[in-house]
Amino acid sequence: MSSSSTPLLLHACCGPCSLEPVHLLREEGFEPTILWSNPNIQPAAEHDLRLATLLTWADQVDLPVIVGSCDRTAWEKSAALAGFNREQRCRACYALRLAELCHVAKERGFTHVSTTLVVSPYQLFDVCHDVLERLTVAQGLTMVWRDFRPWYSEATVHSRELGMYRQNYCGCRFSAAEATVERHERRDERRREKLAKRRTTMEAEHVIR
Ligand code: SF4
Known part of the structure; x- marks a missing residue:
């Protein structure tokens, strides 16, 4: 690390999301x-x-x-109270x-x-910005x-190559419940598309005969 680099404290939400920010910030001359x-x-x-x-x-x-504090009680008393109100819950979660x-x-x-929260396109980018801005x-x-979202796919590929554990919910x-619902909705949508395609093919075959 160069002696002229600027020390920077980088909050990390997980390993995969840290890959690209650390690389890019180091390239910029920070020492994370x-x-x-x-x-x-x-x-x-x-x-x-x-x-x-x-x-x-x-x-x-x-x-x-x-490794900083892990105040689960504070999380329950702030973020969890918002329940499935995503924006309110995530704002409180980011704030903590x-x-x-x-x-x-x-x-x-x-x-x-x-x-590193802002690598994932699933995070609330503007809410996170607002929270960090007020605090700083x-x-x-x-x-x-920095908007690290354009590097999300690189992070996905890179973390797979490294054999890192990759979670499927925030x-x-x-978020675990929301992710499960979303996965089911996507699966149902794929099934609907498949059925519609099959129906169109059968109808076309019927017309030809
Ligand atoms: S979805 Fe993620 S950011 Fe939002 S409250 Fe849950 S853990 Fe926190």
Whole structure:
């Protein structure tokens, strides 16, 4: 790492989502340190698996990791209260995790902060921006905000190549339920399309005979 690089505390939601931001931020001249604080991830075994995945990779790429607080009670008292109101729930969830990012940054002398949350197109980009902006302004920190979403497919391919564990829901129990419903809806849609195609073929064959 160059002596002129700028230290940056990077909140990471998981290993796969950290790949491209770390690479791109390093290319820009930042020296990222990961901050892990994700009390939203349920169940606890899933949380531990995602953390272990991140730590294994971080060790391979010489990336320091700070494990911050995991206040599950605070998450239940804020984000969980919004239930299936996605925007309200995610706003509270981002606020909790990114407040810990800013807290640790101040405590450890970082001036620049960012988050890997914005790699995934499934996250609420503008809500996340709003939350981090408010927190950094209040704490006198510099928000390094980048739109990492165009690198989501690279992250998907790269994490598969590395054999990383890849989850299929954001993290909380609500997101697990929402993801299951969405998968079923997509499957039903595919079935409907298949049936419609078959019906069209049968009708065409009937006309020809
Ligand atoms: S969907 Fe993701 S960001 Fe939103 S509350 Fe659940 S874990 Fe947090």
